[in-house]
Amino acid sequence: MYKPHLTAAEMSDESEIKPDSSSDLPVDAFLLLDENLNLLNINDVGQKLFDVSAEAALGKCIMDVMPNIKKSAIYNQYRHILKTGEPLVIHQKLGDRSLAVQVFKLGDGLGIIVSDITERKRAEEALKLASAYNRSLIEASLDPLVTFGADGKITNVNATTEAETGYTRERLIGTDFCDYFTEPEKARAGYQQVFRDGKVFDYALDLRHRNGHVTSVLYNASVYRDEAGRVIGVFAAARGITERKRAEEALKESEKHYSALVKNLTDAVLIFKGRVITWCNDKVEEIYGYPKEELLGKRARFFYPNDINPSEFTRILSSALKERGLFNGTTRFQRKNGSIVDIEYSLLQISGKAPIEIIAVARDITERKLVEREGERLLAELVEKTKELEQIIYVTSHDLRSPLVNIQGFTRELDESFKQVYEIFDSKAVPSAVKKKLAPLLDEDIPHALQYILASSSKMNSLLSGLLRLSRLGRAALKIKRLGMNKLMAEVVASFEFQVKESGVKIRVEELPPCYGDETQINQVFSNLLDNALKFLDPDRPGMIRISGKAEKGRVTYCVEDNGIGIADKDREQIFEIFRRLDPDAGIGEGLGLTIVRKILDRHSGKVWVESEPGKGSRFFVSLQTKGGINDKK
Numbered sequence: 001m002y003k004p005h006l007t008a009a010e011m012s013d014e015s016e017i018k019p020d021s022s023s024d025l026p027v028d029a030f031l032l033l034d035e036n037l038n039l040l041n042i043n044d045v046g047q048k049l050f051d052v053s054a055e056a057a058l059g060k061c062i063m064d065v066m067p068n069i070k071k072s073a074i075y076n077q078y079r080h081i082l083k084t085g086e087p088l089v090i091h092q093k094l095g096d097r098s099l100a101v102q103v104f105k106l107g108d109g110l111g112i113i114v115s116d117i118t119e120r121k122r123a124e125e126a127l128k129l130a131s132a133y134n135r136s137l138i139e140a141s142l143d144p145l146v147t148f149g150a151d152g153k154i155t156n157v158n159a160t161t162e163a164e165t166g167y168t169r170e171r172l173i174g175t176d177f178c179d180y181f182t183e184p185e186k187a188r189a190g191y192q193q194v195f196r197d198g199k200v201f202d203y204a205l206d207l208r209h210r211n212g213h214v215t216s217v218l219y220n221a222s223v224y225r226d227e228a229g230r231v232i233g234v235f236a237a238a239r240g241i242t243e244r245k246r247a248e249e250a251l252k253e254s255e256k257h258y259s260a261l262v263k264n265l266t267d268a269v270l271i272f273k274g275r276v277i278t279w280c281n282d283k284v285e286e287i288y289g290y291p292k293e294e295l296l297g298k299r300a301r302f303f304y305p306n307d308i309n310p311s312e313f314t315r316i317l318s319s320a321l322k323e324r325g326l327f328n329g330t331t332r333f334q335r336k337n338g339s340i341v342d343i344e345y346s347l348l349q350i351s352g353k354a355p356i357e358i359i360a361v362a363r364d365i366t367e368r369k370l371v372e373r374e375g376e377r378l379l380a381e382l383v384e385k386t387k388e389l390e391q392i393i394y395v396t397s398h399d400l401r402s403p404l405v406n407i408q409g410f411t412r413e414l415d416e417s418f419k420q421v422y423e424i425f426d427s428k429a430v431p432s433a434v435k436k437k438l439a440p441l442l443d444e445d446i447p448h449a450l451q452y453i454l455a456s457s458s459k460m461n462s463l464l465s466g467l468l469r470l471s472r473l474g475r476a477a478l479k480i481k482r483l484g485m486n487k488l489m490a491e492v493v494a495s496f497e498f499q500v501k502e503s504g505v506k507i508r509v510e511e512l513p514p515c516y517g518d519e520t521q522i523n524q525v526f527s528n529l530l531d532n533a534l535k536f537l538d539p540d541r542p543g544m545i546r547i548s549g550k551a552e553k554g555r556v557t558y559c560v561e562d563n564g565i566g567i568a569d570k571d572r573e574q575i576f577e578i579f580r581r582l583d584p585d586a587g588i589g590e591g592l593g594l595t596i597v598r599k600i601l602d603r604h605s606g607k608v609w610v611e612s613e614p615g616k617g618s619r620f621f622v623s624l625q626t627k628g629g630i631n632d633k634k
């Protein structure tokens, strides 16, 4: 920072006149010596510099005034100047200050001017440092850098230039820049262009190593000037040798990876330029059944099966590629040998500029399709067989009922007839010996047999009507609509009013979300569940039933919860089987209710399951859709 010259007032201040490394002295110190080197005069700056007052110093020998100097050397130098009259500049340190001491003959004695050159020294040091820094930057550059003069002679080079040419710096400096290229004339034209235009960009030359190796480089060069703006040389940098080499190597490496990848891929890869196939991997031959040479050059249309409308397909394809850059699909292709291959493919647009470039990756999915088709066939067969079975169940249960009705009718008739026979048998007209003989038959065997026939046929009748109901259920058309479940459940509960009152069971119905289904069948589901909940309560505690529901993710789940006898884990699935009752001796139900529930929910794409703890109670869950479009699974 610039400091103004010291004022007289400041100079009188003792503390200010001490040498201070932070400020340069404004003017030079001046001292006058006589021929014996005694001080005749010293100016203010001198007094400040050497920290003496004129009164104390005048008349004293200079060696005593100037501290810290190598007295004998100085003394001899001063004597020499006195004798010869040759002036001398001596550089000297005073504390951390740098002084330039000019000593010259003045009259008989000596004049001494002491200049404080601390700042100048510092600037010089900084300059030295800066140029060392620049130099190391230049040296650190991986590109060859060269400077040369107007005559084309190299003035400086960096280490990369030494490495690229194979010559040392000493050998290169002073030689012609053009000599190190395969085409010296082209190099000369280049540097002449720099001198003419001030610069060149990407000037291509081939640099020759002393061992003969040639490297292609691109030169960027510009002139540099002295302070007066005169061109003194050219600074030239060969761009990208190292970088390009590295990039080339990286590219080679990645190409190696990709080609290995593409080669070993189990998928076929094809590249289309415009609509024409320009490249493909070996796998293409295997999948498409054509030799590569025959496929290259073919148009995309070659790969369309006959049943595809080409213009329609192109429209779908191009809009998908425009929107997402990707298109996936499956297709069939007829190989050269006539066999058909199922193909799954992805098309990826790699360049949207005309001609559009597309990579196609194709996979043979014939096996998978076969399995899928077989699955579909089996499913269709299963549906057909189920229908057939339901038909048989329907027909047999229906047709078996008429002979059964006959059996029941004639059994009753037989019973009536037997009663008459018994009356006759009971009369006095029958001899007691005969009575004794017939008694076991008429008292026990015949009435027992008749009772068994009647009970069994009535059981058979109820089983057959159960079967008939079940098969009708599968055949009835569904009328799916939105169901307000609060109303539906109120109707269901009301239909059990009598049992509820009788048993004193408490039923709590919470707010229920709506669902989609066939009203009659969904009513049947909850009637069956509520019927069971009431039937299987624990007689030892007051019965409680709670009906709730919650909607989540497009579905709604209802729950019918009771505090009844519960169901053991091992029975949880079995209770849904047809005619399955856990306690057949209890004589309640037909074991059909839950089978009907599951069948209805199957047709509604719904689900039913149970959670239970024996002795505590059961929770039956029913899950249904909250949206229409139920897929009726017959």
Ligand code: ADP
Pocket: 528, 532, 533, 536, 562, 564, 565, 566, 567, 575, 576, 580, 581, 582, 583, 588, 589, 590, 591, 592, 593, 594, 595, 618
């Ligand atoms: P049913 O028509 O005889 O009730 P289901 O198919 O409805 O036949 O039920 C089958 C069996 O599952 C019942 O006999 C019973 O043993 C058991 N079960 C059904 N619901 C419950 C329940 N809420 N608590 C305990 N057991 C039950």
